[in-house]
Amino acid sequence: MKETRTLTKRKGISYAKWGYIFIIPFFVVYICCSLVPQLMTFYYSFFENYRDGLKQVGPNFVGFKNYVTLFSPDNTGNIGILKYFGNTVILWVLGAVPQLVIALLLAVFFTSTRLNIRGQGFFKAVIYMPNLIMAAAFSMLFFTLFSTVGPVNQLLQSSGLADKTIDFFGRTFTVRGMIALMNFLMWFGNTTILLMAGIMGIDQALFESARLDGASAWKVFAKITVPLLMPIMVYVVITAMIGGLQMFDVPQVLTNGNGAPNRTSMTMVMYLNNFLTTSKNYGMAGAVSMVLFIVSGVLGLVVYRTLSKQYKQ
Amino acid sequence: MIDANTKGRMQLLITRIVVYAILIFLTVLCLFSFYMLIINSTRSNGQLQAGFRILPQEHFLDNLKNAWNDASINIPRGMLNSLIVAGSSAILTTYFSALTAYGIHVYNFKGKKFAFTFIMAVMMIPSQVSAVGFIQLCLKLKLTNSFLPLIVPSIAAPVVFFYMKQYLESVLPMEMVEAARVDGSNEFRTFNQIVLPIMKPAIAVQMIFSFVSSWNNYFIPALLLDKAEMKTVPIMIAQLRSADYSKFDMGKVYMFILLAILPVMIVYIILSKAIIKGVTAGSVKG
Numbered sequence: 001m002k003e004t005r006t007l008t009k010r011k012g013i014s015y016a017k018w019g020y021i022f023i024i025p026f027f028v029v030y031i032c033c034s035l036v037p038q039l040m041t042f043y044y045s046f047f048e049n050y051r052d053g054l055k056q057v058g059p060n061f062v063g064f065k066n067y068v069t070l071f072s073p074d075n076t077g078n079i080g081i082l083k084y085f086g087n088t089v090i091l092w093v094l095g096a097v098p099q100l101v102i103a104l105l106l107a108v109f110f111t112s113t114r115l116n117i118r119g120q121g122f123f124k125a126v127i128y129m130p131n132l133i134m135a136a137a138f139s140m141l142f143f144t145l146f147s148t149v150g151p152v153n154q155l156l157q158s159s160g161l162a163d164k165t166i167d168f169f170g171r172t173f174t175v176r177g178m179i180a181l182m183n184f185l186m187w188f189g190n191t192t193i194l195l196m197a198g199i200m201g202i203d204q205a206l207f208e209s210a211r212l213d214g215a216s217a218w219k220v221f222a223k224i225t226v227p228l229l230m231p232i233m234v235y236v237v238i239t240a241m242i243g244g245l246q247m248f249d250v251p252q253v254l255t256n257g258n259g260a261p262n263r264t265s266m267t268m269v270m271y272l273n274n275f276l277t278t279s280k281n282y283g284m285a286g287a288v289s290m291v292l293f294i295v296s297g298v299l300g301l302v303v304y305r306t307l308s309k310q311y312k313q
Numbered sequence: 314m315i316d317a318n319t320k321g322r323m324q325l326l327i328t329r330i331v332v333y334a335i336l337i338f339l340t341v342l343c344l345f346s347f348y349m350l351i352i353n354s355t356r357s358n359g360q361l362q363a364g365f366r367i368l369p370q371e372h373f374l375d376n377l378k379n380a381w382n383d384a385s386i387n388i389p390r391g392m393l394n395s396l397i398v399a400g401s402s403a404i405l406t407t408y409f410s411a412l413t414a415y416g417i418h419v420y421n422f423k424g425k426k427f428a429f430t431f432i433m434a435v436m437m438i439p440s441q442v443s444a445v446g447f448i449q450l451c452l453k454l455k456l457t458n459s460f461l462p463l464i465v466p467s468i469a470a471p472v473v474f475f476y477m478k479q480y481l482e483s484v485l486p487m488e489m490v491e492a493a494r495v496d497g498s499n500e501f502r503t504f505n506q507i508v509l510p511i512m513k514p515a516i517a518v519q520m521i522f523s524f525v526s527s528w529n530n531y532f533i534p535a536l537l538l539d540k541a542e543m544k545t546v547p548i549m550i551a552q553l554r555s556a557d558y559s560k561f562d563m564g565k566v567y568m569f570i571l572l573a574i575l576p577v578m579i580v581y582i583i584l585s586k587a588i589i590k591g592v593t594a595g596s597v598k599g
Binding site: 015016017018019020021022023025026027029030033034036037038039040041042043044045102105106109114115117121123124125126127128129130132133134135136137138139140141142143144145149151154155158185188189190193194196197239242245246248249252253254256257269272273276277282285286289290292293296297299300303304307308 | 325328329332333335336339340342343344346347349350353362364365409410412413415416417419420421422423425428432433434435436437438439440441442443444445446447448449450462465466468469474475500501504525528529531532536546547550551553554555563566567570573574577578581585586588589592593
């Protein structure tokens with residue numbers, strides 16, 4: 001009896017400190033490597049701080065000037081950030097819409113007991129593979145394959161599908177198409193696997209009773225699968241949006257950082273990267289970062305709410 | 314009745330054919346570029362210019378030798394650098410995420426709820442949005458051209474933490490921790506010797522994912538590493554793109570790309586089942 005009491009007492013007093021000890025490394029590193037840099041980024045966005053040739057300008061406090069510049073038309077009459085945000089959205093939509101449609105379709109196929117698809121392990125392994133491939137290398141590969149002297153052009157010409165060389169990198173449509181295709185290939189397998197897990201989590205009895213009631217495959221899909229899949233669909237779409245907002249490696253390498261042709265495939269992060277590398281304009285880079293932070297923060301909130309709802313259940 | 318039955322069977326057959334056709338089409342779409350990569354890495358520059366080929370030729374070893382010994386792009390060094398960065402990140406991120414998850418899962422302390430909510434809230438913030446401050450910090454601390462700023466941040470990985478937390482909830486019996494306490498094991502030893510072995514499957518999966526994402530990481534490393542001997546593989550690949558393209562031996566270029574993705578490909582071919590299983594854990598369930 002006495003023994004138990006000392007044990008509980010000891011537990012009550014001393015174990016809490018271990019909780020702190022175990023989580024301290026995470027928080028120290030997070031604060032140093034993410035939180036402080038985030039605050040610094042915010043701070044820098046109010047300063048004029050750039051390289052002009054060999055001369056360093058600033059850092060001087062300029063208030064909201066960087067933000068005003070960011071949202072003002074440049075000498076061609078375009079508002080850069082809006083254009084690049086638009087590009088990012090277009091590139092994302094072109095890749096994400098087919099990605100979601102195909103993934104949903106495949107998830108339904110794979111989980112259907114009626115269809116009973118063979119070789120699922122193989123198909124899943126193949127469609128997930130591009131997700132793990134280095135985006136920079138994948139993009140470089142597309143660049144070589146689709147170049148004017150590359151195998152795609154050779155194939156098109158030797159098979160008579162094209163009578164002259166197609167310059168895939170000279171047209172907005174084809175460059176955007178290639179970026180969207182790469183993003184599609186890299187992510188549809190991942191989405192399929194997530195949606196499959198979602199469908200398999202649905203109570204099988206629901207499908208069974210619907211079938212006994214004579215519901216068509218389409219009706220089951222529209223009335224049972226999709227509504228019950230909503231939470232995971234929201235998660236998938238929003239995380240894909242956050243991923244799309246960060247789109248960088250693929251268009252950067254494919255267009256060598258210039259978003260050719262005519263900056264129509266320049267994304268938000270490429271724009272940020274340009275401020276950090278070519279002009280060393282940390283003030284403007286800070287302002288672009290804060291815009292990105294706000295957009296991803298709003299999207300992140302939605303994910304957070306979905307996840308914590310699940311956590312309470 | 315028989316009619317309806319045959320009609321149903323016909324319908325099923327047609328659906329099956331369409332479904333398999335779609336699957337085969339997507340398989341070809343996924344594999345085509347990689348197939349071309351492998352084929353083209355076996356062809357000399359002259360052969361590549363001459364036209365399209367569907368079958369390999371005999372210059373694989375020549376291309377490998379040329380790429381491996383290239384003067385401007387030191388790919389073996391790049392691969393070693395990437396291995397150091399990705400390997401250390403994978404170990405640190407899994408160990409400390411497991412530790413943090415255990416700390417929050419097992420102990421009751423003031424601020425525990427806040428700590429958990431905080432990690433969940435910052436989970437979706439991309440690393441790019443703090444890059445400006447991070448680069449400035451590294452410049453001030455003279456940490457550019459060092460691997461430390463690429464490795465150390467992996468200690469705080471909210472997504473890996475979340476995965477570990479979910480795993481602990483499903484597998485760790487509290488009685489085990491209690492039993493270890495009664496046996497006089499200190500808390501740190503309990504974690505290292507009893508809890509970590511239980512978490513092995515989760516750690517293995519997350520190690521693979523973090524190794525891969527670190528190996529493929531391009532944005533931050535490209536901003537921090539500019540010395541030739543410190544560059545990682547993705548930076549070298551991007552460098553290929555910006556080099557004067559026309560002067561390049563294309564066989565060598567394909568070989569560089571192949572070398573860049575080969576380690577991950579090999580791991581994937583061996584462990585694809587476990588990796589695919591790991592994709593779903595740690596996200597929303599339906």
